[in-house]
Amino acid sequence: MNTVLSVNELSISFGGLKAVDNISFNVSEKDIFGVIGPNGAGKTTVFNMISGFYKPDSGNVIFGEVDITKKKTHQVIKYGLTRTFQNVExxxxxxxxxxxLVGNHINASYGILSSMFMLPKVSKIENKQxxxxxxxxxxxxxxxxASSLVFNLPYGIQKxxxxxxxxxxxxxxxxxxxPAAGMNDTETKxxxxxxxxxxxxxxxxxxLVEHDMNLVMNICDRIAVMNxxxxxxxxxxKEIQSNPMVIEAYLGEEV
Ligand SMILES: Nc1ncnc2c1ncn2[C@@H]1O[C@H](COP(=O)(O)OP(=O)(O)OP(=O)(O)O)[C@@H](O)[C@H]1O
Ligand SMILES: [Mg+2]
Structure with a gap:
């Protein structure tokens, strides 16, 4: 299996708190890879470091052949790595x-001047977008x-x-x-x-970072668990569901 994303010994602290402590995993191409764990385990922080929002104190992130650890978010997107947020942004x-269309502007290749004057090239690109x-x-x-204002829509639709x-x-x-936060069972399915x-x-x-264990267990090829x-x-x-350390971390919750 080809590794497309390699997370190596990532750590970051906030004040005295080591929010992510020496996390490593490899994600194979075309896998659905789950990252699960109780609230505050550090899952979003790992995503923030992979996607360039936070710079780790140590460790690195390799995407394809490129070390993206110190790249800015817009550079990371250009390399082909995009994210969604826990709270809809x-x-x-x-x-x-x-x-x-805003999400796609980075792929558009025309200058501000031609867009101001709506030159033919621009409208063509815009139609394509x-x-x-x-x-x-x-x-x-x-x-x-398509033409609804976002704030009028139910949270599940916004996601x-x-x-x-x-x-x-x-x-x-x-x-x-x-992605399933705020969705009912049918929507989640x-x-x-x-x-x-x-x-x-x-x-x-x-x-995929997700608390809905049915969803995670149904669609993930591989899962890393954080605590x-x-x-x-x-x-x-199957291994994760029967792992005593995982069960202990989720004490009382059904994995
Ligand atoms: N920017 C920050 N400044 C200070 N502390 C932070 C910051 N970001 C995250 N933390 C802390 O790091 C820890 C891990 O947070 P994180 O949001 O990564 O957890 P999580 O696993 O995504 O939890 P949840 O399932 O609740 O979303 C928490 O204790 C959190 O308060
Ligand atoms: Mg989170």
Whole structure:
């Protein structure tokens, strides 16, 4: 299996707190790789370091052949790694379509001047972007929301819009931070099918942080488990479900 993303001995502290402590894992191409663990375990912080939002105190992140540890977020996106946020980060007073088009602006290759004068090249590119956005909306079952303002939409739909915005940048690797939060069981099941489709149809590798254990166990090929900043287990879902350290970390919760 080809490793597409390699996380090596990442650590970061905030004040006295070691939020992430020597975390390593390799993600194979086209895998759905889960990162789970109790609240405060350090999952989002790992995502923040992979995606360039935080610089680790030590360790590195290799994406393909490139060391992206010290790259800025927009550079990381250009290399082909995109994320969604635990708390929806959309332009709430813009339409769903415009939120997707904003997500795609980094792929547009025209200058500010030509866009001011709406030169033919620009409108052509813009039409293409719109077509692409419509494709993504259809794929996510959101086509009827294209002109809705985001703040009017239920939270579960907003999470899907954010997924759409991430998809439109055509990532090689997609990091999803709790995509099912705020969704009911039916919505979560549909989300699971869509995440699988994202991998199967587009060949995108997915990293998934999620508390919904049904979703994680159903769709992940491999899972790393964190507790208090450390990795306490890694394996296929079956191994994780029966791992005593994992059960202990989730004491009382059903894994
Ligand atoms: N910017 C920051 N400044 C200070 N502390 C932080 C910062 N970011 C995260 N932390 C702390 O690091 C620890 C890990 O947080 P993180 O958000 O990564 O956990 P998590 O596993 O994503 O939890 P949850 O499942 O609740 O989202 C927590 O104790 C958190 O308070
Ligand atoms: Mg988190």
């Amino acid at each position: 959309l332009f709430k007073h813009m339409t769903v379509m415009d939120n997707l 719109k077509e692409k956005a419509i494709e993504v909306l259809k794929f996510l079952g959101l086509e009827n929301y 899907l819009v954010e997924l759409g915005r991430a998809l439109i940048s055509e990532p090689k690797v997609l990091l999803l931070d709790e 549909m989300l699971g099918d869509r995440i699988k489709n994202i991998r199967d149809k587009f060949g995108i590798t997915v990293l 208090f900043g450390k990795k306490i287990a890694e394996g296929i879902p």
